[in-house]
Amino acid sequence: MLIKRTNTTDDLLAVTRARGLDLMVWPPRYDRVYRPHPQDDFWYPELECALSETRDAIILTKLKNQIQYAWEKSPFYRKKWAANGVSPATLVHLDDLTKFPVVQKHELRVAQASAPPFGDYLCIEPARVARVHGTSGTTGRPTVFGIGGDDWERIGEAHARILWGAGIRPSDRIMICSFFSLYIGSWGALKGGERLGATMFPFGAGVSGQTLLAVRWAQTLRPTAFYGTPSYALHFAEIARRDGIDPRSLGLRILFFSGEPGAGIPSTKQLIEETFGGTCVDMGSTAEMTPWMTNGECRHRAGMHLWQDIVYTQVCDPETFAPAPFGKEGTPVYTHLERTSQPMIRFVSGDLTRWTDEPCPCGRTYPRLPVGVYGRIDDMFIVRGENIYPAAIEDTLRSIDGFGGEFRVIVSRREAMDELLIRAEYAHTHNDGEAQQRLQATMREQLRASLGVHPIIELVPEGSIERTDFKARRVIDDRDLYRTSLSDRHDANDSDHG
Secondary structure: OEOOOOOOHHHHHHHHHHHOOEOOEOOOEOOOOOOOOOOOOOOOHHHHOOOHHHHHHHHHHHHHHHHHHHHHHOHHHHHHHHHOOOOHHHOOOHHHHHHOOOEOHHHHHHHHHHOOOOOOOOOOOHHHEEEEEEOOOOOOOOOEEEEEHHHHHHHHHHHHHHHHHHOOOOOOEEEEOOOOOOOHHHHHHHHHHHHHOOEEEEOOOOOOOHHHHHHHHHHHHOOOEEEEOHHHHHHHHHHHHHOOOOHHHHOOOEEEEOOOHHHHOHHHHHHHHHHHOOEEEEEOOOHHHOOHHHEEOOOOOOOEEEOOOOEEEEEEOOOOOOEOOOOOEEEEEEEEOOOOOOOOEEEEOOEEEEOEOOOOOOOOOOOEEOOOEEEEHHHOEEEOOEEEOHHHHHHHHHOOOOEEEEEEEEEEEEOOEEEEEEEEEEOHHHOOHHHHHHHHHHHHHHHHHHHOOOOEEEEEEOOOOOOOOOOOOOEEEOHHHHHHHHHHHHHHHHHHOO
16 A cells, blocks of 8 residues: 655655665565664654654554555444544544544454454454464453564564663563463563564563572573563562572663553652662553553653554543543553554553653653553542542552562441551561551551542561562452442341331
8 A cells, every 4th residue: 555645755765765664655664674773772763753743744644544444454443433424534634533433442342252253353364363362351251362474573663663762772681571371461572672683581470480480590691671560570579589689680771561550650660770770661551552562661761652653642531532631641542553453543541641742851752651551440449539549559658668568458348438458568677566556657647648548557577468470469349248248138128028
């Protein structure tokens, strides 16, 4: 599919001539062996540092082709758009994208149930699917991701470029400590690192005793970069210390993360950097939006850049899905620009964030998420009228001296009142009763100030709360048990009076 020339033709040709990137066709063609000089800060400086109006013209051209392609190849989009009175002709300006309806995750499950296994938004022949990934299905029907071979190569191009921005170079050795399974995060990190030219060390995670082995392998192999989840990195550090190894001695200079919001939480980021002596880089959108690194920090770590010429992102009002002004909070709504297999167009993430267009010290001109993605809208719970996010609890606890590293949140109901209990570990330095009383009081007061409610604090010894090799699940809401028992009591009373 040929792209019509725009008023940015000279810029496009400059990229093509210098770096082997052909933006005059869709999907773009990449030079598979191109790499910047190791001392260069940017992979494609013409795109990454462009004036927003110049890059927006490139984005609009890509978007027109992506939408036309989905209209022609996908019954899912054709029916959905026709029902909402839009078509490819609707998209004249970039702002017109908001006229298109959003796609919710439950719609993908319905589509795959109706047209198994990939749904009627698969835009290639099933025989051209090169990789199958998906969700675990632990909270509902699993979602199947069918990725074409050409898309997988473009995912590698995108991830290599973003890893380069984070400071990774071909001389690095990257240790991947995450599941190699349906979960696409590990595979995406592997693909990007390979394309960048780094030495890849795909160690994995999830097997009993594997973390201690990972520590010892790291001591031998001396990786310079680490990928996993923030909670697993801190667990990795605990196991290292238990084995008499200082995590700082391993020589990790960059640790990059996805899968949970920890790397964007200031106190957790600081703890990881102090623990390992390396920089903590926050990354990650959603698996559906792979290349998932297109929310990704640069080496300055001033918040995640939105790499808009790969995946176009709008932070939107969670109810109307109209774009929120810069500086405001909302949920990211994502649109692929180079996807031929299962393109997502205005996909609602359900995450919560705030965006800005303020300059980044690196010189890239993308919008940013200055405090990352700090939770999911459905992770929020309400206690006595206050909206509470687990990330706010984690940020507060990790900033308190004497916190032992892990916690759980138990929300319950006594009579008609909600209660918030936070079970938090105390460090070995706070073993005596007086120190624990002071710690308990500090936690209670600082959490009350940050959350707006009075929590009950229960202290337990460091190491007594289970650690995870993957994403931490820290909230238990027992209020349904109260509602159920209350309903049963009412039913019994009705029966007695029947």
